[in-house]
Amino acid sequence: MNIGQASKASGVSTKMIRYYESIGLVRPADRTDSNYRSFGPREVNELRFIRRARNLGFSVEEIGKLLSLWRDRERPSREVKAIAQSHVADLDARIAEMQAMADTLRELARCCAGDERPDCPILADLAEA
Structure with missing residues (x-):
């Protein structure tokens, strides 16, 4: 094809x-x-x-390793499992970071009046960083 x-x-x-x-x-x-x-x-x-x-x-690099292992019918599954477990750990860390970001933004939005006044804790927080 x-x-x-x-x-x-x-x-x-x-x-x-x-x-x-x-x-x-x-x-x-x-x-x-x-x-x-x-x-x-x-x-x-x-x-x-x-x-x-x-x-x-x-990642592309991880996929390359997985493909190589998939093609090798004699490979030990522990290598595949190690790649998967490492990836899960990376995902868990990214999820925790994103949850912390969401919590921070949620709190900043709660503190913002969202009215006609110019003061805004969201912009103030961004300016501090």
């Missing part, structure tokens, strides 16, 4: 397929005699794998 068909089958845009190929995340596609990319079921499955991993928030 051509790149458009592979895109449709995998849910990955043609632009991202080209990008993933350019950075070496996926192997270069075979080429037809007229130099068009040609994709088979293996490549489409890898693109689906990448799409799912991106949807779970894995």
Whole structure:
């Protein structure tokens, strides 16, 4: 199948397929005699794998490691688990940071009268930083 068909089958845009190929995340596609990319079921499955991993928030570097492990049928699962656990820890830290930001903004908004007066604790707090 051509790149458009592979895109449709995998849910990955043609632009991202080209990008993933350019950075070496996926192997270069075979080429037809007229130099068009040609994709088979293996490549489409890898693109689906990448799409799912991106949807779970894995970085391109992490996806590269996961893809390498996925391709290696002899790999120990502990390596995969370690990557997943590290990613969960990163997500938990980001969630905590975002919750702290939301709490701060919630409190600042509570303190703001939101009326015709010019004084605003939200702007005052931003100016302090």
